[in-house]
Amino acid sequence: MKLLVTGGAGFIGSAVVRQAIRDGHEVVNFDALTYAACLDNVAEVADAPGYAFEHADIRDRAALDRIFAAHRPDAVMHLAAESHVDRSIDGPGTFIETNVMGTFHLLEAARAYWTARGRPDSFRFHHISTDEVYGSLGPDPETDGQFTEDTPYDPRSPYSASKASSDHLVRAWHETYGLPVVLTNCSNNYGPFHFPEKLVPVVILRALAGEPIPVYGRGENVRDWLYVEDHADALLTVVQRGAVGRSYNIGGENEARNIDLVRNICKILDAKRTKNTSYSQQITFVEDRPGHDLRYAIDPGRIATELGWRPSVTLEQGLEKTVDWYLENEDWWRALQAREGVGRRLGTGG
Ligand SMILES: NC(=O)c1ccc[n+]([C@@H]2O[C@H](COP(=O)([O-])OP(=O)(O)OC[C@H]3O[C@@H](n4cnc5c(N)ncnc54)[C@H](O)[C@@H]3O)[C@@H](O)[C@H]2O)c1
Numbered sequence: 001m002k003l004l005v006t007g008g009a010g011f012i013g014s015a016v017v018r019q020a021i022r023d024g025h026e027v028v029n030f031d032a033l034t035y036a037a038c039l040d041n042v043a044e045v046a047d048a049p050g051y052a053f054e055h056a057d058i059r060d061r062a063a064l065d066r067i068f069a070a071h072r073p074d075a076v077m078h079l080a081a082e083s084h085v086d087r088s089i090d091g092p093g094t095f096i097e098t099n100v101m102g103t104f105h106l107l108e109a110a111r112a113y114w115t116a117r118g119r120p121d122s123f124r125f126h127h128i129s130t131d132e133v134y135g136s137l138g139p140d141p142e143t144d145g146q147f148t149e150d151t152p153y154d155p156r157s158p159y160s161a162s163k164a165s166s167d168h169l170v171r172a173w174h175e176t177y178g179l180p181v182v183l184t185n186c187s188n189n190y191g192p193f194h195f196p197e198k199l200v201p202v203v204i205l206r207a208l209a210g211e212p213i214p215v216y217g218r219g220e221n222v223r224d225w226l227y228v229e230d231h232a233d234a235l236l237t238v239v240q241r242g243a244v245g246r247s248y249n250i251g252g253e254n255e256a257r258n259i260d261l262v263r264n265i266c267k268i269l270d271a272k273r274t275k276n277t278s279y280s281q282q283i284t285f286v287e288d289r290p291g292h293d294l295r296y297a298i299d300p301g302r303i304a305t306e307l308g309w310r311p312s313v314t315l316e317q318g319l320e321k322t323v324d325w326y327l328e329n330e331d332w333w334r335a336l337q338a339r340e341g342v343g344r345r346l347g348t349g350g
Contacts, residue, residue, distance in 0.1 A: 001240065002026040004073035006058055006106065007080030009033060011194050012128070014041030015232040016077060017051075023236065026050035028071045031080065032057040035339050040332060041193045058102035064109035072117075075124035075239050076110055078103065081166075084197060085132075085159045086347025089290060092158035099162035100169070103127070107173045114179060125181045126239045127170040131224070131249065132160035133185060136293035139222070141255065146299040147185075149247045156291050174245050182242040184235060186250035187298045191228030191318065192325040196333050197342050199258070200319075203265045204326045205333060207279040213266075217288035219259025222295040226252035227318035230311040237309045248307070251298025254315035259283075264316070268323045289347055 003020055007013035008029030018041075020027050027045075031037055033055060045051050052071065056063040058080050080102065082088065082095045107125070114123050131147050135154030138144030153168075155161040167183060174181040190200040206213045234250045242248060256264070266279035303309045313321070326333060337343060 001074045002028070002071065003239070004028045004030055004067070004071060004076045006030045006076070006078045009037035009039050009041060010079065010083070011036070011041075012189055012228055012231060013079040014038075014193055015191070015228045016079065016235055017042050018045055019229065019232045020236060021045040021048045021051055024050075028052045028054060028067065028073060030054045030056055030058070030067060034082075035341070036083065036195050038193070038332075038336060058106045059097060061105045061109060064105060065112065068109055068113040074122065075126060076106070077126045077128065077235060077239055078106060079128045081163070082159070084346075085157050086197075086289065087341070088157055088159035088162070089347035092162075095158050095162040100165045103166035103169055107169060107179070111173060111177055111179050119178065121180060123180050124239055124244075125170065125173070125179055126235070126242075127167065127181060127183045128235060129163050129167050129183060129185045130160065131185050131187050131251070131296050131298055132157065132293065133164040133167060134296070137295040137297055139220075139295055141297060144295070146297040147249060148299045149185075149249055149302055156293060180244045182238055182244065183247040184238050184250050185247065186231055186234070187224035187226050187252060187296060189226050189228045189231050191322050192329070193332070194228070194322070196336050197346070199261075200265065200322060201326065201333065203262050204269070204323055205337070207266060207269050207282060208273065211282065212284035213262060213279070213282045214284055214286045215259055215262055216286060216292060218285060219257060219262065220294070221258050221292055222255055222297065223258070223261075224251045224296060224298045225254045225256060225261065225315050225318070226250065226311065227313045227321070230313060233312070234303065234309050237307050238303070241307055243306070248303040249298045249300060250303060251300040252311045252315065252318075253300060254311075254318075255297050256315060261315075264319055265323065268320055272323060272327065287348065
């Protein structure tokens with residue numbers, strides 16, 4: 001398949017690009033190269049014959065039309081977005097422009113291209129979204145349950161509201177114009193090439209630097225953690241075999257409280273980079289994020305039963321692979337630490 005991947009220089013998009021090329025697909029990586037992008041993430045496939053890069057913005061309709069016409073993709077995998085909740089609290093405008101308006105322009109460009117080609121049933125517009133659109137669950141897995149694809153939307157941050165909006169647009173383009181879409185909503189990703197402002201790399205890098213490891217509130221927020229390469233595998237499964245008009249929740253089957261996740265990373269580091277005291281002594285509780293959702297949990301039943309997909313690693317295995325990667329790739333993360341906002345407390349709402 002020829003895949004047009006938006007956001008392919010970001011964390012998850014680059015994992016999709018790398019795996020798609022390994023699987024023998026052709027890939028057009030379409031990315032505006034914002035602060036969150038890094039072309040080193042796709043360096044291993046940059047010279048592959050099936051790979052092309054387009055430096056462009058999804059808000060630019062003329063660029064979209066040109067790129068669709070030039071590359072004639074079989075499917076769009078739409079990952080380009082502003083993705084950091086804390087940044088959405090400080091500056092929600094870009095989130096609305098990129099995640100809502102950008103998705104609108106991409107849908108319109110895809111619809112024009114698909115229509116011009118005779119509306120082929122085989123075309124796919126795959127929208128990649130988040131479990132955060134469902135809002136927050138109560139603390140108890142037994143009584144408070146998990147998100148299913150039928151859970152009503154209840155986004156609570158500017159980021160999740162912008163992603164919920166884009167999900168609604170994608171469904172509307174299917175119902176109204178017949179565009180063959182599939183949607184996925186996934187839980188928190190972690191793994192190699194994760195931008196150093198997100199929780200898992202922050203913990204690893206602060207620990208290694210001997211600095212305080214910040215944990216919001218009391219660390220009781222629960223997330224389901226998905227290894228990024230498992231996510232890429234799930235996305236490539238859905239774009240090829242997902243039913244048109246259908247949504248799939250993707251989770252790692254790994255629910256953990258933030259504080260337990262952080263202690264787990266410290267334990268792995270204690271074993272790999274031993275020092276006199278445990279890294280867990282650097283843990284420092286800081287003022288919570290405003291509107292911090294308590295718990296997200298994914299019921300992954302649909303993708304498991306209908307498409308036969310399950311995650312391949314446990315949280316312990318995935319974290320160990322991730323810590324190893326950061327220990328081996330210091331040049332990559334040191335360069336990104338110099339970017340605007342990284343290392344500073346963002347999203348206090350002040
Ligand atoms: N990271 C997670 O845990 C997670 C979980 C669920 C869903 N998602 C979703 O997955 C997608 C990818 O997330 P990520 O963590 O890889 O994000 P990221 O921030 O690492 O990467 C986003 C990429 O999109 C590009 N981009 C941003 N605005 C653009 C624009 N206007 N035009 C073209 N490109 C643009 C950036 O340059 C960057 O390369 C997002 O849609 C996000 O909402 C992420």
